[in-house]
Amino acid sequence: MGRAFRYGDNVDTDVVIPARYLTTTDEKELAAHALEDLDATFVERVSVGDIVVAGKNFGCGSSREHAPIAIRGTGVAGVVASSFARIFFRNAINTGLPIIECPEAVAGISEGDEVTIDAEAGIVRNETTGEEFKGEHLPEFVMDIVRAGGLVEWVKSKGAS
Amino acid sequence: MGSTITQKILARAAGRDEVGAGEIVTCKVDLAMANDVTAPSAADAFRRMGVPDVWDRSKIALVASHFVPAKDIATAKLMTRMRQFAMEYDIEHFFEVGRGGIEHILLPEEALTLPGQVVIGADSHSCTYGALGCFSTGVGSTDLAAVWATGEIWLKVPETMKIVYTGVPGDWVMGKDLILSVIGRIGDDGASYMAMEHTGEGIRHLSMDSRLTLTNMAIEAGAKSGIVPPDETTLDYVRTRQEIMGRPNDFEVLASDDDAHFARVIEVDLNDVEPMIAQPSLPSLSIPVSTVERRKVDQVFIGSCTNARIEDLRMAAHVLGDDRIAPGVRLMVIPATQRVWKQANDEGLLQRFADAGASVSTPTCGACLGAHMGVVGPGEVCVSTSNRNYVGRMGDPTAQVYLANPAVAMAAAVVGEIVHPDEVRNAPTSLDPAVTA
Ligand code: SF4
Helix, strand or coil: CEEEEECCCCCEHHHHCCHHHCCCCCHHHHHCCCCCCCCCCHHHHCCCCCEEEECCCECECCCCCHHHHHHHHCCCCEEEECCECHHHHHHHHHHCCCEEECHHHHHCCCCCCEEEEECCCCEEEECCCCEEEECCCCCHHHHHHHHHCCHHHHHHHHHHC | CECCHHHHHHHHHHCCCCCCCCCEEEEECCEEEEECCCHHHHHHHHHHHCCCCCCCHHHEEEECCCCCCCCCHHHHHHHHHHHHHHHHCCCCEEECCCCCECHHHHHHHCCCCCCCCEEEEECHHHHHHHHHCCEEEECCHHHHHHHHHHCEEEEECCCEEEEEEECCCCCCCCHHHHHHHHHHHHCCCCCCCCEEEEECHHHHHCCHHHHHHHHHHHHHHCCCEEECCCCHHHHHHHHHHHHHHCCCCCCCCCCCCCCECCCEEEEEEHHHCCCEEECCCCCCCEEEHHHCCCCECCEEEECCCCCCCHHHHHHHHHHHCCCCCCCCCEEEECCCEHHHHHHHHHCCHHHHHHHCCCEECCCCCHHHHCCCCCCECCCCEEEECCCCCCCCCCECCCCEEEEECHHHHHHHHHHCECCCHHHCCCCCCCCCHHHHC
16 A cells, blocks of 8 residues: 555656656666656655656657666655557566556545555455546456566566477 | 548458458558667567577668757767667667667658658657558557567457548648647547548648648547558659659559548538647647637747658748747748758758847757757746647746747747747748748
8 A cells, every 4th residue: 555646647758757867877876866857755754665647648759668667666665647659658567666547446446545455356445535446447358468577577577388 | 431541551461351430350560660769678578588680671760850969978878779779679660879860750751651651650640641641550569579589469440530632721821730620629538549530622722731730630639559541642642652762562542442441531621721730739729820818928839740841941941031030939830851851951941040049959859858959947837849738847846838830930049939830921822942941
């Protein structure tokens, strides 16, 4: 369970992790600047298990995998959004950042609410209000990658078979 | 029911007769590209995958484009990691600084992207190659590493949004204005997960350079890909490039069937399109330049994979004429590739820009992503020919970035304010070098 950090539509990868920090691929260094240009105090306030909740088109913009890695590096348990931009969606799956697409949950969560998520089942619970939401189910093929533990492991397992 | 061009390309690559929108298919990849920002992580992921070798060393392109020439020690290290990977796996198409440029302009020039192919790039603007009539899309580093390992990628077959152009473009109107007006209409996620197919009689009036701008910004509408079905302009371009590069590979020219299903159809009468400008801080905040509030500018950037080809530089030079850059304004001109740089040099364009007081640099993404060579400071106003004006994209989060075509950008540099290019010069009748040089 963690607290919800609420943001709006079109949170782009330039604010998730500005290009000036792309000079590294280190998760900890990236995490120190996560969402910096959107919310300069996010990194100070966030604790392990918290949830980022945002509107539509989350992660639009660049293909930088640094974006989901930076968010994951802060200890955030996952991102719940009304919709995800497609490259960010793939990158999140591939790098193991839990994501749930669920506009109803986004509408039903306020800043600071206590939230629990089960990304595999696509379930979001607002513990503050007691409401439960069911998000988009991931395609079976994509779930295989998630279950394998990400794309690297998935390719490895295919190579072995 | 018939198929769209995108469905046909993906069906061929998946070894199927046809594929339906929404299906997940595994496709064979014809070219897999990464740059100095994405290749280092891709190389790490590839090594962790534990496969002995890349699937095909002739189908991988590694391009030094973003932080080049290295701006500091950290970026020098990124380049080293990419260079080492290129050496270790004997990658055939590795483009070192000074021998390449921005990938999305470079690879078509090199005749490495061809009609009918599936091109996967670890860069979001990989949708650009669709101007040649191929399927091309951007992915992250790990996805790309999996392509290097297997030669394949999983893709969800996209729905298609068809944009039908009629009429003839008026004065100053370039590919940039078409795509900005479309994004203004449909929004920043208006084509989410879709293929944007640009078609109709009006497209015939667009040069290859302008078409590449059109597909370049598919991602700014949330699209997976952008595509222009090949016509004579495409084939002339592709064959010329193949001949010059000595790469006479076969390719496939496809088109959508008349009875294909389109998720949405939009009509654009080119006679109605004016030069556009996207206001801070979203590409969708685009309006005709004739209606924008006049504003003093601090910096103008003519560069990026969107608008730094030869047509763009000729247009900029035309607007500049024999004028000088307005006092108080900085103009950065960065040709997209080494080839464009040399051609602009031969045509006297670079000299003209420099004489006028511009900073003219070696090919790099540079200022486009706020990396170097023109980072904007707090509160500054910048007109840029690039594709993104998101908060903080070009530097300080309080900077205000406008997106426009090179004519509008140069007009701002000459006047020192955002103005319609009509205020500075008459529109060119042709962008033939004989007219502008
Ligand atoms: S020029 Fe800009 S948009 Fe194009 S590839 Fe480089 S950073 Fe990306």
